[in-house]
Amino acid sequence: MKPKIAFFDFASCEGCQLAVLNCEDILLDILELVDLVEFREAISEKALRYDVAFVEGSIHRDEDIARLRDIRARSTYLVALGACACNGNVQARSNFVAPAVNYAEVYGEAARNRVQVDPEHWPLWAHTRVRPLDAVVKVDAQLRGCPMVPSEFLHLVKSLLKGTQPDFPAVAVCTECKKNENECVFDRGQTCMGQITWAGCNSVCVNNGYVCDGCRGILPDANLAAHLQLLREHKVAEADIRSRYRLFCGAEPIGRGV
Numbered sequence: 001m002k003p004k005i006a007f008f009d010f011a012s013c014e015g016c017q018l019a020v021l022n023c024e025d026i027l028l029d030i031l032e033l034v035d036l037v038e039f040r041e042a043i044s045e046k047a048l049r050y051d052v053a054f055v056e057g058s059i060h061r062d063e064d065i066a067r068l069r070d071i072r073a074r075s076t077y078l079v080a081l082g083a084c085a086c087n088g089n090v091q092a093r094s095n096f097v098a099p100a101v102n103y104a105e106v107y108g109e110a111a112r113n114r115v116q117v118d119p120e121h122w123p124l125w126a127h128t129r130v131r132p133l134d135a136v137v138k139v140d141a142q143l144r145g146c147p148m149v150p151s152e153f154l155h156l157v158k159s160l161l162k163g164t165q166p167d168f169p170a171v172a173v174c175t176e177c178k179k180n181e182n183e184c185v186f187d188r189g190q191t192c193m194g195q196i197t198w199a200g201c202n203s204v205c206v207n208n209g210y211v212c213d214g215c216r217g218i219l220p221d222a223n224l225a226a227h228l229q230l231l232r233e234h235k236v237a238e239a240d241i242r243s244r245y246r247l248f249c250g251a252e253p254i255g256r257g258v
């Protein structure tokens with residue numbers, strides 16, 4: 001019997017699901033080997049159980065928690081799909097801003113006043129804290145990045161079909177950047193998050209003339225003290241350091257002393 005595969009989304013731009021659909025050259029081959037039983041962007045069918053659930057997006061509200069736990073209970077293997085699901089992503093920056101202030105920024109002062117006087121008519125007032133999936137349920141694998149990397153998605157699917165575990169080495173973006181023979185941006189007076197960030201994207205941003213902003217999350221054994229010292233030596237202000245660490249990773253850097 002073919003394994004049952006399903007896709008779900010929480011707070012996200014759905015770009016990672018789109019990246020899956022964009023794997024056009026191999027997607028039809030994969031679909032011959034699996035049963036796609038739920039995927040809101042592509043089909044309308046539903047199923048009761050899943051061998052592999054791909055879950056995109058971050059968790060904000062109580063109903064998100066209940067829904068994610070239900071998906072987990074019905075899945076044998078659960079994959080966090082993309083930076084929103086793995087790290088909370090940019091929406092987790094709202095954890096550092098009071099909801100009324102957030103609304104005023106987006107909808108103007110009138111919204112701030114309505115939130116303050118009439119919270120029950122603003123369901124989003126119930127928004128509590130943005131979390132990655134693994135803050136709520138057990139996650140079996142993570143497809144990192146904003147968006148996730150199609151070659152990693154294919155590696156994971158092939159591994160599971162072969163009955164092996166996917167291998168995503170815990171090394172820094174710098175390793176790929178060096179292999180690609182890029183000039184290090186620090187040598188040009190710029191700064192970069194590549195030293196502390198999970199590799200797997202083939203250092204795509206540096207290859208194309210940018211710096212790494214750390215969208216794939218912080219490595220578990222990264223030497224943050226050395227990286228912070230380097231940023232300070234390059235005159236990056238403390239507020240900017242915090243902002244760059246929090247850009248994709250929400251509150252995680254705080255737990256690690258940043």
Ligand code: SF4
Pocket residue numbers: 012013014015016017056057081082083084085089145146147148
């Ligand atoms: S990780 Fe990025 S591309 Fe993927 S859903 Fe989140 S915001 Fe969109």
Ligand code: SF4
Pocket residue numbers: 173174175177178182183184185186192193194195203206212
């Ligand atoms: S440019 Fe960034 S990713 Fe590349 S070697 Fe330098 S610090 Fe590492």
Ligand code: SF4
Pocket residue numbers: 145146173197198201202203204205206211212213214215216217
């Ligand atoms: S180079 Fe950095 S910011 Fe760019 S995709 Fe890779 S991890 Fe993300």
